[in-house]
Amino acid sequence: MKNPLSRRRFLRTMLTTAGCALPGVTVARAATLRLAKVIVHYQDHPKGHDMCGMCRFFLPAVGHSNGMMMQGLKPTGTMAMGHCVKVAGRISPMGYCVLFTPRLDK
Ligand code: SF4
Numbered sequence: 166m167k168n169p170l171s172r173r174r175f176l177r178t179m180l181t182t183a184g185c186a187l188p189g190v191t192v193a194r195a196a197t198l199r200l201a202k203v204i205v206h207y208q209d210h211p212k213g214h215d216m217c218g219m220c221r222f223f224l225p226a227v228g229h230s231n232g233m234m235m236q237g238l239k240p241t242g243t244m245a246m247g248h249c250v251k252v253a254g255r256i257s258p259m260g261y262c263v264l265f266t267p268r269l270d271k
Contacts, residue, residue: 199253205262207252212265218243218258221268222250225258 217223226245246255251264 199249200251201253202262205252205264207260207262209257209260211259212261215261215265215267216258217247217249217256217260217265219268221266222252222264223256223258224248224250
């Protein structure tokens with residue numbers, strides 16, 4: 166007997182933890198399947214000491230790394246809006262959501 170709740174839970178887990186490991190989903194399409202801010206309770210300020218800039222899913226603005234500098238891209242300030250692997254839209258390094266996962270290098 167099939168259990169629809171288990172299938173729903175499986176899909177939710179796949180979207181939130183693996184990004185989009187669904188069959189037939191290309192990497193390019195996966196980039197458009199980020200979660201809406203409202204779903205993950207995104208806020209534009211930290212929760213205690215937890216903030217996007219310290220989350221493993223945060224993608225800093227272009228030009229943050231030395232690699233970008235070598236490619237001739239302009240550097241940006243550390244407080245510039247970035248993006249997130251999991252959440253759609255521009256993300257503040259001072260923001261926070263329920264998917265916060267500390268970076269391993271901090
Ligand atoms: S997962 Fe949440 S806390 Fe982490 S960078 Fe993305 S929006 Fe910020």
